[in-house]
Amino acid sequence: MNLQSFRESAWNGLWRQNTGLVQLLGLCPILAVSTSVVNAVSLGLATVLVMAVSNFAVASLRNFIPYEIRIPVFVLIIAALTTVVDLAFNAYFHDLYLVLGIFIPLIVTNCIVLARVEAFAAKNDPVSSTVDGVMMGLGLVCVLAVLGGLRELVGNGTLFSGIEMLVPSLSPIAVFGNDYPGFLIGVLPPGAFFTLGCLIALSNWMRTRAAQRKHAMLRPAAPVADEAPSAP
Numbered sequence: 001m002n003l004q005s006f007r008e009s010a011w012n013g014l015w016r017q018n019t020g021l022v023q024l025l026g027l028c029p030i031l032a033v034s035t036s037v038v039n040a041v042s043l044g045l046a047t048v049l050v051m052a053v054s055n056f057a058v059a060s061l062r063n064f065i066p067y068e069i070r071i072p073v074f075v076l077i078i079a080a081l082t083t084v085v086d087l088a089f090n091a092y093f094h095d096l097y098l099v100l101g102i103f104i105p106l107i108v109t110n111c112i113v114l115a116r117v118e119a120f121a122a123k124n125d126p127v128s129s130t131v132d133g134v135m136m137g138l139g140l141v142c143v144l145a146v147l148g149g150l151r152e153l154v155g156n157g158t159l160f161s162g163i164e165m166l167v168p169s170l171s172p173i174a175v176f177g178n179d180y181p182g183f184l185i186g187v188l189p190p191g192a193f194f195t196l197g198c199l200i201a202l203s204n205w206m207r208t209r210a211a212q213r214k215h216a217m218l219r220p221a222a223p224v225a226d227e228a229p230s231a232p
Helices: 003-016 027-032 037-064 067-092 094-103 105-109 111-119 126-156 189-218
Strands: none
Touching: 003 126, 027 105, 027 126, 027 189, 037 067, 037 094, 037 105, 037 111, 037 126, 067 094, 067 105, 067 111, 094 105, 105 111, 111 126, 126 189
């Protein structure tokens, strides 16, 4: 995999084909766990791990998997990796595991993971597939981090609530002070829809502006009309 291919995979995963803002995949976990930065990023990183390893495994075994049974085999690989991640969260981050609940096992059915395995890993080499899985997952993490941060900030006036579940010596940041009354809709399901809708609208606006600037740069300059000859 050369540098150009790496840049292309990174740009596709983080922006051009972002799973949360462009493809709109995996909306259930995106909307459900994004009540705080810690919850959102933790599930996002778990998804990145599953995507990277499952892409690598499928790309390595793609020539040995019969085409007719590829989907069940892909699901079994993803399920095995998700089980490992689920048990690791339960063992090392038990409090966070209880907060995330069913959404860690539901990585098995996350259409983001299966879509990349089917669309990319089953057709490319292991290195490129692993990079694709990591970048697509990081694109999801970025959306989850921004969405969780905005909802937590509006709803509770804090950032990194629950960080003590990962690092006991740290504590949340009270951005608006301890007297902030909170805006309940920020952490309720409607707040997730409103915030994600605003992020998608902002993303579309930025893409449109970028396309307009590119079109303006590529547009040839209008030819200057020849000056009329002066009268004798």
